[in-house]
Structures are given as structure tokens and as C-alpha cells.
Amino acid sequence: MSFDLETAAAPAGLRRVAIDPVSRVEGHGKVTILLDAQNRVQQVRLHIVEFRGFEKFIEGRPYWEVPVMVQRLCGICPVSHHLAAAKAMDRVLGAHPVTPTAEKLRRLMHYGQVMQSHALHFFHLSSPDLLFGFDSDVNLRNIVGVIRAHPDIAKKGVMLRKFGQEVIRVTAGKRVHGTGAVPGGMNKHLSIADRDLLLRDADQMVEWAGDAVTIAKQLHAQNPALYDSFGSFRSNMLSLVRADGAMDLYDGVIRARDASGKIFLDGASDQSYLDLMEEEVRPWTYMKFPHLKSLGRDVGWYRVGPLARVQNCDFIPSPLAEAERREFIAWGRGEPVHATLAYHWARMIEVLHSMEVIRDLLADPELLDGDLMTTGERTGTGVGIIEAPRGTLIHDYRVGDDDLVTMCNLIVSTTHNNQAMNEAVRSVARQFLDGRELTEGLLNHIEIAIRAYDPCLSCATHALGRMPLDVVLQGPDGTLVDHVLRSPEGELVRNLAAPVGLPA
Amino acid sequence: MTAPVLVFGWGNRSRGDDALGPLFVEQLRDALGGDDRVEFFDDYQLQVEHALDLVGRERVLFVDASLTAAAPFEATTLHPSRDATFTTHAMSPGSVMHVFRDLHHAEPPPCTLLAIRGERFELGEAPTPAALEHLALAVAWGREWLATGARHEHVEAAAHA
16 A cells, blocks of 8 residues: 555656755755646655665674764764663663763753754754745745844854753763763763853753744744644654653653544553564665554554654643643644644744753752762663654664674664655645646745754765755656756756656 | 864764864874864864854864865865855855854954865765875875965865875
């Protein structure tokens, strides 16, 4: 069985449009759309065109290297990989739970990472679309445009981002390639000087985070017809929650709700994730499709990330964010909010929660003193699950008696959202592309739907000179009609001789 | 006290020649043997907050691997620019300078881009021998750049081959 619009009933004779790669998302993705002669959408797919072999990169390495090495899988959320690997290796060593001081230091690092990642996404990657409109001049839809039109917003975004980076630096030891979390605990306390430096600005950051929620909320209120319908579809939602149902981004049990909001999976141990979910390979993309075994591939897929987390928990354990969560839930009028653009609103609620957590942790004297390491009886296997900025991140390892990793399985956040991103693109294609001529603004609608998930399609590879946008048009007989490349400087270059990438 | 000179390389040490930026920073720092006038940073990618790292500098050297630069490297004077990288996770140095200008309502310090030619960027691969040869020449150029000041205001490439 195929999902609606995943595979055209009669692909021969359809016109193909490819957006390759999707700009302003991480890594290399491509959207292909097959249109018939009347410009009706017949097939839409989000392809991931690179596969990096993350697991092979890790296997064969000594376990103690892994929390450091995995940071190189992703230049965008290295801390999430660092902590998920450390949590898994705690289990491998039997060093679970870690000491209260170690857990609090890890939490501080993690919430700093979530906050700065979310701030970057909202203020700098998505705000140009949200503030100027989806069909606005492409030259305005960037951070320079935002700075000029809304200098206060842009500056707050930069400063929130910087604050989060400093939280990471003081807990991980360095701005990048941090070594703070080690199997069994942490390797350093927070210094008094670093704590005081962060505390000085913490209240200001909480206030700005609150402002960010207000902006996101106002965007929905100003145009509810657009924000409620754009890229909207019903789905299950999955995340970790604390044992008592509270939002917890660092640790917890697995919970899932169905599209009506009913909890159908709860309290499941992170160590048993393989009993709950499996991944399906489809031949047209390198990214797998996870789903819950109990429901099967057709109805067992789910969304992860801020939209799922804010609605999956029973409450947020910090007062300002909890008040915002209640307002968010009320927006759904008794039903879960399924709108793709609501990811932005939920993301800002998590920024506020993260800042409240950071501020409260900084006041905790246990971060300055106390045992850092735990020991135990080695088990040789371990799973570490964490709620990374983009959603649930799973690290699973087996380690041999020689200390070398013999098996590694990673399910990254964006992979969980694979089916959902495809559904979002199809929803937008149905709404905005059927029967219309293709324009840059319309193609940008597709990208906006994908960007709402803040996907990290590949990780950290970059080099000067790569083309950020590649659009291919093919006629009904399969001949190449047009091929336009957009350079990093924004210049459009027509090149019929250039390769056109994957088949649709 | 902010060091007047910043050397900022970026890239991923575990992705083949993408390591050239961080390796340049590491090797030039080691070669210099400690100098309070120069600060060295490396990161995976350039981002908006890096505009704040330009504050108080007299000059800045950005260093990255490049698929398109002439071998062994090109040194180019940078200018603030608004290009398609502004809203990506991987900004160009010119776009970082533009963010500085808009945030501070002032011109950023003089910035130079050193683009070292690389070929392969796969996860888990070591830098290629050719890239390491380019790196050695680039580090020698970097020492001269630090010693002589910003006099390289034109594209330099073939002269260093």
C-alpha cells in the first residue's frame, strides 16, 4: 500500500518539478512533484539524497570515545548526540542513575542546547517567512530583511542564541567538541564565575523568551485561517515524558497519543524502544520511515518534536511555560493542534521552558559541588534517548569485552518525522499547487512546510561553492524542459546541461 | 581584553577535507606558540552569533575548505554581503559581516577569507594527501599574514602553487 500522493497511479506522461536541495534546512533534501498536463499534482515526495552511514562511523571505536565522536555527526545539535551517547554508555557500564550533580549539569547543558537551537530556527530561519509572508520578495525573506524591519527581534534572537552557546561552553568545557558528559557522569562542575556570568543575564533571557512566545502566538491570531490549515494533517504524536506526565526533555518514559489526543502508549521504558517501533525502507529515499509496531506502517507513524511534546505532556513543570501551554491547548478547542505552522508556537513555548529551567538550575548549589561519577556492574548494552530540539533521538549500543563498540543503532529526530514531513508537503501541494502555474513563491510554500519541522537532513557537511537550489522541469514525454540553478549569491543560472539528480 | 586579531576556521574534523579549517586553526596556533594578540576559534559552521565574535577586532581571518578555490588556496578580501546563506545553518562569512553591520550600525573589521582547496568530504574519511599539502602552504601563508598585516587585498592563488 502507498500513502495518498506518494506514488502516482500512472506516472508515465507526467511533468516533473524538482526542488533540490531544499534551501534553509540542514543537509541535502529534494522535493519532486509530478504534474499532469493540467498542472494537477499526481505525486509528491521528499527525498533525502545522501546517506552518511553514521553507525559504521561509530562501530569499532572504544566506548569512552563515543560521546565525543558522535558530536561530529551533526554540527547543528552536537550536544544532543553527546548526551544521548553518554546516557547509553551509562547503561553499558551499569552506571545508572548518574549522581544528582551529574544529572543537573547534563540537564543544564541540554536545555541550553534546545534553547539556542530553537532560537536560531525561529528568529533566523523561519521568521523571514513568518514576518513577511510566504509570497514576499525572496530578497526580504532572510535575516537581513528581519534585522532591517524588526531590529529588536533580530537582536534578541542573536543574544538568546549566544546565551545558549555560553551555557554549552561552561558545561561541556568548550564551545564545540565538548567533553563534559562522560560514561557514568560528568567530568567537571560548574564554576562560580561561570554561574555568575550566566545568572547576570538569565532573567533578561527569560523575558525575551516570553516575548518570543508572544510573537508566535500573535502570528496565529492574526491569520488563523492560514496558520490552522497550512500543511495541516492529523497524526499520532510521540515523545518522552517524565513518569508523572510532565514535560521532560532530558529523560523519561515513552508516551504516544493518537490523532484525537487519546493516550494509547504510556510509561514504556526507553530501553525497550525496539519492542515498540521499527523502521521501513522505501526505495525512493535514503531516510527510513519509523512507525509503531502495534499499529503497523499505515497508521503507526507519528510526529515528534515541539508540537508533539507540548501536547503529549500533562503539564510543563515551570510556571510561565505552563501558562503558555494551556493557552496553546485551548487553541485546539478540545482537539489536538495538528497545524504544521503550530510547530513554531510550540517551539517558542519550549524556549521559554528551557530558559526557566536554566535559570532555576543556575541557582542550584549542587552544580558547584557534589559527586560527579557513578560506577556499577557492566552490562555491555545500553540505550540513551533524549528529546533533542527536533524530537526524540535514540542511541543504542553494544560494547564488547575489549571496550570496542560492536553494534550501534541511531534513530535521529528528523527520521521520526519523515512520514510527517512528506504528509506536510503533500498537504501544501494539494492546497497551493493544483492547477496553478509554478512560481518561486509557490515553491517556497513547500519549503516552509518542511522548515517548520526544522529538519536536519544531513549533518554538517559544507564547503564553499555548493549550489543551494536546483529546480528541474520535465515534460510529459520525459524530456528536460528547463533547469535553473540558484547560486549562493542568489543569482539564477539556466543550465540545461547540468545533471538533474535523482529520478522522481 | 579582546585580542585584536581573530583567526576563525570552520568545518568538521571527521568529514575528510572539511577538516581543513579547524586543522588550519590548530596548526597555526601551535606554530605561533601563544600570542595574546591573536585569538583562535573553530566551529562546525558559521552562524549569526559569530557576528559577536567580530566585536573589538582589528582584523579577522576566516578559513574554510573549498571545492571551487584554485589549489592550493585563495585569499580574498571579504565584504558584507546578503547572499542566500543568510537564513541557513551555514552562513557565509560575508553574511556574518552583514549581520554585524546591522546589529551594531557600524562597519565590521577588515576580514579576509582563506579558502583552502579540498576534494572529498565524506564522514569518517581522513583529509586527502593533496588537501594536507594545500594546508601546509596555507599555514605558511597564515604566519606571513599574521606577521605582515592585511596587505593581501587581492585574490591570491596561483602565486602560492
